[in-house]
Amino acid sequence: xxxxxxxxxxxxxxxxxxxxxxxxxxxxxxxxxxxxxxxxxxxxxxxxxxxxxxxxxxxxxxxxxxxxxxxxxxxxxxxxxxxxxxxxxxxxxxxxxxxxxxxxxxxxxxxxxxxxxxxxxxxxxxxxxxxxxxxxxxxxxxxxxxx
Numbered sequence: 001x002x003x004x005x006x007x008x009x010x011x012x013x014x015x016x017x018x019x020x021x022x023x024x025x026x027x028x029x030x031x032x033x034x035x036x037x038x039x040x041x042x043x044x045x046x047x048x049x050x051x052x053x054x055x056x057x058x059x060x061x062x063x064x065x066x067x068x069x070x071x072x073x074x075x076x077x078x079x080x081x082x083x084x085x086x087x088x089x090x091x092x093x094x095x096x097x098x099x100x101x102x103x104x105x106x107x108x109x110x111x112x113x114x115x116x117x118x119x120x121x122x123x124x125x126x127x128x129x130x131x132x133x134x135x136x137x138x139x140x141x142x143x144x145x146x147x
Contacts (some may be wrong), residue, residue: 007045033110058083087119
């Protein structure tokens with residue numbers, strides 16, 4: 001079935017839609033980079049899908065899914081980036097996986113944006129922001145509370 005026909009069938013009614021009263025329609029489907037309900041980013045309607053997700057350990061997985069003649073196992077190609085991978089290297093990998101290898105050049109900006117957001121979240125989780133108050137002020141407050 002073609003991608004256009006699939007989109008016509010699922011665009012109005014699928015279980016992944018998240019509608020609000022006054023705003024864009026979002027989508028929670030696997031492989032949707034921007035989580036927007038549109039044909040370009042749909043993980044259901046397109047034949048070539050790029051999924052970028054975070055693992056529980058903080059690693060980032062880039063998965064490419066394409067039709068491969070009924071061979072399900074070889075249709076998925078995944079590459080995992082360690083938690084320690086820097087943001088520039090991660091963005092480069094996302095750009096290479098989409099546009100440079102001729103996979104889906106139209107998703108390059110969305111893939112780089114998503115992988116940058118995930119690396120930013122990992123960095124914040126690994127190094128939580130420190131308290132901006134000085135140790136002296138905090139000690140004085142503790143002394144006042146004890147009195």
